[in-house]
Amino acid sequence: MKPFPRLGRLKATYLAMLGLSIAQPATAEESFVTQQSKADALTFTLITGDKVSAVVNKDGKLGGIRLVNADSSDTFTSIFKRGNNTYVVPNHAQALVDSNAIDLELFNINKLYESGYDDASTDALPVIVEYRDGTLAGSAVPATLAGMSLTGEIELIDSAAFAINKDKAAQTWQTLVAQADVEGIWLDAVVHAHKVTQSETLTPTVSLTGAYGESAINYNGEGIKVAVLDTGYDTEHPDLLGRVIASRDFTYSSNGVDDLNGHGTHTASTVAGNGHESAGKWVGVAPAADLIIGKVLGNTGGGSTYGILNGMQWAVLSEQADIVNMSLGGTATTCSGPLVEMVEALSDKALFVISAGNSFTRETIGSPGCAPSALTVGAIDRDGNTASFSSRGPSPDGHSAKPDIASQGVSVVAAASGGLGDTAYRVYSGTSMAAPHVAGGAAIVMQARQNLTPKEIKDVLTSSVFSSDSHVLEQGAGAMNIDRAIDQAIVAPANRELDYFDNANSAFTETQITLTNTSDENIKLKLKLDLIGEDGKTQLPATLAGLDVKSVTIPAKGVAQVPMWIDPSVALNNSAYGAITGRITGKTVGNTDQQVTVPVSFWIDQPHFNLTVNLTDRWGNQAGSPSKLYLINEEDDWGSLVRLTGGKANIDVPAGYYTLIANIMTYDNPQTSSGLVESAAQMAVLNRKIDGKTEINFDARNAQPVTFKADQPLDPQGYSFGFTYAIDDQEVAKLAAIEMAPDYVNDMYAWSQGHDDRFRSFITTRAVAPETTVTMQNGVELDYIKQGLALSFHGEGSAEVVPVGDAGYSTDWSQFELDGKIALITNPNYLTSYMVGNAMKNGASGVIFYRPGRGGRYKGTITGTPKVPVIGISTEQGEALMAEIEAGNNIVSWSGIAAERSPYAYSINHIVDGRIQSGQINIAEHKMHKISASYHSQNDERPAWTDVMAMTNSTGEFYSTGSSQLIMLPHQRDEYYTASTKNAWTNVVMPNYQIQSGGAYFDGPRAMTEGAEQNTTWFKGPRAGSLGSSGSAIISRDTNVLYFNLASFGDAANHDGIFGFMGSSAFGLKVNGEPASPYQGTLTLEPGSHQITLEMRSYARGVGERSPINDKLGSLYQGFYTFTADEQQQGVQPILVPMVDLPVDINNSMKAGEAAQVKLTGLLDGVGEVALAGVQFQYAYGQECTIANVPAYIYCPVSTKFSSENWLDAQVEHIDGEWVATIPNTGNVGDFVHIRTIVSDYGSSQAEQITMRAYMLD
Template sequence: MQELQSTVNESLNLRHTDSITLKKRHDHYGEFQILRKEQLIISILKSLSKLESGDLMKINSLIKKTTAMAFSASLIISPIQSVASAEAIAESIPNLESDKLHFSGSDEQTITLITGDIVTIKKIENGKSVIDVEPADPNVGVQMYTIGEDSYVIPDSAIPYLAADKLDQDLFNVTQLIEDGYDDKSLSSLPVIVEYTESTASSVQTASGVQTKKEYTESTSSAVQTKKADPKGAKKVRVLESINGAALATSKKEAETFWNDITPEASQKAKPNFDHGIEKIWLDGRVEATLDQSVPQIGAPTAWESGFTGKGVKVAVLDTGIDPNHPDLVNQIAEAKSFVPGETVEDGHGHGTHVASTVLGTGAASDGKHKGVAPEARLLVGKVLDNAGRGFDSSIIDGMEWAAHNAKIVSMSLGGGHSDGRDPMSQAVNRLSEETGALFVIAAGNDGSEGSIGSPGAADAALTIGAVDKADKIAPYSSRGPRLGDGGLKPDLSAPGTGIVAARSALSRLGKGSYLTMTGTSMATPHVAGAAAILLQKHPEWNGTQLKEALMNTSKRLDYSPYHIGTGRLDVPAALNSTVRATGSLSFGFIQWPYDHAQPIQKTVTYTNDSDSAVTLDLQAEFKNTKGDAVPNGMLTISESKITVPANGTKTITVSVDPKLGNWGRYEGHLTATDSEGKQVAHTSMGIEKEDEKYPLTFNTKDFNGEQKVARVGIVGENMKPTFIDIYGTKTIRVAPGTYSAMAFLAVGGGTDDVSQVLVGNPEFKVDGPQTVELDARNAKEISAEVPKKTESKFRRVQYHRTIGDNEVTAAYMVGFNVNKIYAVPTEEVKTGEFEFLTRWHLIKPQLEIQFKETVLDDILEYGTTPLEGKYNLETVYVGKGTPADYEGLDVNGKVVVVDRSTKLKPSEYLPESKAQAKTALDAGAKLMIIVNYEDTEFMPMISNEPGNPRGTNIPLTVTGISKSKGDKVIAAARSGNLHLLVEGVPYSPYVYDLVDVHQGQIPENLKYKPSNNELVKIDTSYKSDSGTVAEDVRYDLRPYQNDAWGIAHSSLLQLPSERTEWVSAVKDTSWSHEGRVVGFPYRSWQVLQPFVTYEKGQKLQEDWFLQ
């Protein structure tokens, strides 16, 4: 407290104009200063970090004295480690604007990917962000791209598995991952669902046990076991028998270990497989919860009058739980179980209670006014969503398995993203429906647009429910079909979902009183589940398919497309009184253009007569296009127009569609059956979607030798939103006529000791017939930067941006350390839209130069080791594998040791080997260790997962890696017993070059960037400090079309204090932001982030940083 009092008193004695320059001064963007008083605020905050929480109460008056002191608008100063009540402290200083002082977590979020790569997103000015990517393995390149508002980060190691459809792309959508709460602050483990091969799945078994941890990702339940060991770094949370899978919690701290354990070296040619019997890995996705008028609207009271109230029928509601003490539900619950770790079945959200009471509430709290559809049914409560209304796919699948084996009807007013029906939840619905005969009644979703049916409602077996209002008008929010992928006919049926009054959970904060009004397909779904219970009471022998057909066949026809509303609006009395059932819907699928040779498609409709007398039915088919026009004669035919269905028997007819007839577009309609009195007794919805004019577009990828390669191809066109497809050598897709762009990054071998990366493609080509695009590296030109001083690349990025019409895509490749050269294939200039190609370099003075004879070895300094400083002439000794036994009888003190890297190890095994080799070398007194690769590629050996920075993880030994071809020569010379290597180490570069070379309209033939000093900005920078610590810095570049600046993964190290000359490209419309971070500050680390600025060629500037 005395130190703090002294600091504040000092601040009060200073004039407001007392200042020292922190930033540069020049005409281009004015003068930026930080006041000495503001420095004292930093001192105050540092003092606060040492106080106990109780001491904070003693300093209110001191804080008030500092309110006149404000930070300069030029900076963001961010402590890296937060202190107790830090944000409250900032708020206590009115003039200390929140966007000038950021505490840890207030302006950045970090997500660890399944591969172990770490992505940090920092919000900066004007809604923009900087995205830093720190690869798990710096030898592995990273692809980054932006589509719309979503940014993806995909390491090269994942590309083969994506191309083989073994890996879910959602695992790499960093924007959505953070938005959905998968960030490292929210979850310490990444939840995934794995599907096993059949042989592995058969070995899965469960044991008894209960999860008790609150966080899904913290679950260590011993309840789930398999005969096959779990991958390293992962714990099995639950077995999902319905999809031959399991839910895993993959520790983010061990993400790299997990990835390396499940991935053998993936070939760039052959489709890879995961180890541990894993067939595919999905993100364990987030799922969210999507009556006095609505119940009579569907005719439920008429059913009650006939004695059908759902009595005794068990209905499982999978939702947010239940208020067990609500008067409408208190006597309705037969069984309840929570599938949310750490939460009971009690409903702290309110959605589940509302839904359950719509199914079977007694209306006791309203004298029967708000009675549910089936008030005498029995309720099984499966809590699969937490008290915030959110859950994981795996919890829901687990709940589905429990529900299907304990109830004949399962109501699910929840859903995930748009689906083609092949996702894990949809798979589970189909398998459980077939195995148990249960009916899954599932909400369609609340998207409101076409093609927006969500998971698990996209499942074939699901009875998928849309919503109408009280006037039987389609609700604007109700998700519509067709189903993604195959054009499937969904939803199946609709029910009231707008303004539904039902029970309110007293355990939630929603509303007041006993009832609550809610809207959505979530509210429509339980109406249908209750109706199914009523129907099952009358027909207890029926299975889910029979219930589904009866409810669909007897719905009230509405004047809407079956792709929007299904067969119609639920009609309980009609379903209860009908004695004839038919196939619910016929989807004739999606027909590719042209249709000249298409064969007729035949589907069957089976009519079932549940009465004791034969029934004669007249069948009439109506089929129209979306404009309401009748189809050409003969396009749709039925095999019989009048049929007799025997008593308690069936009759099947054939419905045929001739795709050759009719133009492209969607056709839809109904097949209606009427009895001898002209009464409609059943109707079946029908639909087909005919592709508009499209042509096959084929991609072929080839490396320098003409061999096929794995690639992720980015495609955008005037009629096509940006998309990326993963291919092995060749792949064909279908596109409409128009102008397109297709680009891809290829990893290729350029010969001995050479791994290269090539941007290939064609940014503009026309499609007016079958088309082939050759993604051929053989015509590539090398990309290079030449500057006056000797340099090496610390960071390289190749990037392109393409806009055609309203569609645009930005993609970039962060080059791995083992890549020797980068290339691009020259293109013609585009005539439509915009195309930009750029290369980014961060160049420094070589950190380690090893001269062997007349050659300077191409070596890569290792993460986590201490760089050498100075020049040396060192004797060199070969020590085999570098084990303690290899050192016996050898004197390596102060010398260079050369060791071999093992062959045929899994990636996860190289880190322990390198660590062991380094420890042995250090114990023996070696000064430098060179690891020779087992193949002819450069590489960065890994000693730790941390960069070579002053975070306390470095070992006091310099370690580097070289290729086998060069290493073999060094080993041969060392074995002669008289090898000395000339070594120069520069841990802190005295100069840096931040360069960007931009080309508009095309990739030119000449890709050599050789800027003169007059084309660059020279910044003489002084990094001040009296602490003697170390800092690191990074400079971000931003083009006008970017909202996200892609950050350099490997920051440069700075010794404090020090001077450095920094050369920066002054390219039109390129903005730059410089960030410096003081590491290991006495109290807590902090960083300074400069706003984005543009430069003019030839400027000479000076900056002073880190004044303390």
């Protein structure tokens, strides 16, 4: 197979480049594709119809997750994280999730993202509906409800795949959950392979499986059909030629079964590769087995559940596979669902060998690996130690022992897709690599013992493992020994679950273990039983369980029963309860060399007690939504969100130590049916021992205020708060919960009792100068809320207040004299832009709003940023104000600084380990990181919005408050950031309040430095190339594969940007002068060195008055970056990016007729600033938005396009080690200046950048 571009996570557009040259940059119009680059702002529609927004940074990581109200108003967002999975479950869906009627993964934002189910990628949400048994039997077809379309039916497991129209998701949800014959609704998730990339020089692993033993050496898997359900295979790799007897693509890939990912080729060759390219060194386990290739995972490494189900049926029912290898899976919170059911339905016909997963901690076996009938495989290294990444049991059901067996999964060498000669093989690690070792071993054993059923093969393999003292929940029976399995005479069931004791008072029990002798001779075994608690550490008392016999004789061709007793009443340490596992080992007495390993388990549920938890708000009422309760048991490594009913939770919990966290929200009035949350209280009881009936009361009235004091007065603009919790001894696996409170939440409270070393609390906020005080004539200050996108009162002033009623459609505005006065709108329902607009048209200088008769405050959805202040007050204050007006006191005065004009901002992340801290938090500016920021405008005053994302261990990037903050440009302010090794910050600056539409510039994530000071600019031109602010490589190389992490563009401070819906970005490549076609962010090169040219192009869809944000500058950026990709230079590639320091003012303008000197430097990726060998600089004046012959579909105020013949050469000088170009600025006032920069370094790198409308002349 010819080298193909390889898989990457980059969702980037490719554009073929033609005629690329310094003299005439041009591209063929038909080559342009409109997808955006990897960095993006996404929206996800949940099955409930709720919407969630998120940001994908340049590195492809998901952060900035926030619930979005239908009317775009601010709302609370509650996030719960378990490892890399982020869940946003709306309150109205929680009960169905808790009952397992609805798949929790439907609310896993990370999984929706990885599956490509964001709203920009698909307008439908794929689900699988599970029906009552027999519902789809025969000719029955599933009912298709409104808003759903049938994808396909899976009669074997009474399920059907549907696509739910996202526009109708809310209505469909209501109908679907009411269907009596529906038993479950599952996400048709994209399931991924279980691998970890490594690169080492290593020895073969097949020899460590017993494949070359005295008996096994005589077998090679001939005549056995092994299906590999994966990413396909390299159809031309020499190691697989002639090995594949059938193949089929279930992913609808344009390249069919050909593997552009590499995972499937690696696993297939591990099973049955012939080792041709290595002269047999890297041969597979069963090189004569027949391979059946089902491509169920696409070129991205993921595939839909529905496609995998069809692949399973095809392999077994159509192609009669004897063994099915599935090196794939997904996280599971319960061992049920379509994939598990399909394994169970087909396991009488084929042996399913499935990887355990790479989640490295307890109870993380993936699905479908958790299926009882599957032969589930954990990973070990060459020394027999459990791989650090290998998922541990028990099964997600909480009690079944898994995995069943283990094999080589660390640094495994096998065929590389697209590789030949020196690049024919690749090193991967993962349980994905362990499973095909076992599948190949099963093929050899099946060839040698052809009379055995799939279940019997499973039993033989687990009975014949290498001796092991590892935990059963890590390696199952132990490491596979193919040689012993061929001769194994004594066979026992695999991972037999002996009993389930639902409480410690269960009765003494006797059971029996069946040993089968397949030989022609009687065999006597000496027996031994070793058990260990679920924690893998607790040695259990001999009085808990034992064997009634020390030896047993199994008759030839017969069976023997080994009696065993269990006394579940024996007291254990709390952490030992649960899945008790161990091995019965039997060794022959006499001259024969026989032994058997029998993995066994039983479940003892520790004593349970009733735990009642009460949550009370600051009014003394039962806490309501959006209050939350979290419960964590460190000993059992689990934690969960607990559903509240009437502010109370009754939970049946095992005895042990618990940490409980209550986040209590108190409304601004006692009636929570109206108004807004006014305060939040973070409360915790830490490491509480529960060994009897217990009641815990969280009363927000007992919580103490949390305030922040700095040298300058602070006014927090909302909060985010939460915790992380380490749920494994290595403190690697963590839980996290985050509550994001909008800016209408005025106060924060906290309280905790006890201490827990694994617990970390945090409170974040962005605080500005105290907002303007607005005062009634009687001296009472108004407690107001900024309304939507509107401005606040600023400076000093006073005005008469004129009541205008509800301001509805029937309002006669002519009756009001509003010039220079404030309109008081009293609408019982809402405030809209229409109402505010009418007040402005009639001369109002501001608007005050309240809802009469409702209670509490309200925040409307004012759009368009009206040029007068608009504030809302509570019903109670509104009625008081109205009473004053009626008494003739109709003047309101104001004094102070509007939040959007604050001269400073503090980003604070207060992190405390082991507890929650209340009281005054003193902020020391000299220990913070100070950034003096200038926000540039475009010769006007315009709004922008800022967000700051914080990040501590295991949280990912989350917004530091529940609201974006408005800022009026141009603006300068000092910004202070908490500097801590425990935290990193990402700044997000947006020209529009919705990042999905208007895009944004980013800085970070990066840790701030204590005491550091720096300057930065935002929105300063030119809009051009960027290396990005996160520190990751633009292009990196691993062996012969290039990986692309491209920023769409950047501003003058190198902040990487995205356009949103208002623009488009794309890239293209040439290799040695020939167009190349990268695939999803990767490109495989032939061995050797190559000249690479990267073209980047970004443009605005509308300019000036044709832009929704009146964006006049940077209408088109085009860049060409050329470098040599030398195979000796792995890692970061030498991309050279010109940096153009335009001496513009804060309005992005220069004076017409005044010459300006422009400093020119070059940044080399991974190095920093480098000396430039050559510099050219050109300029031109005009109103054009784009260049002739460069396809860019821009709504421009002028129809003419710029001709490249009109470039003018600037004088460029090398002065005192610096390159400086002089622009005469002889254009007319109102002209825009286009610029073109060409640079080269002393190595192989050169670059050309063009920015249309880089700045303006005034």
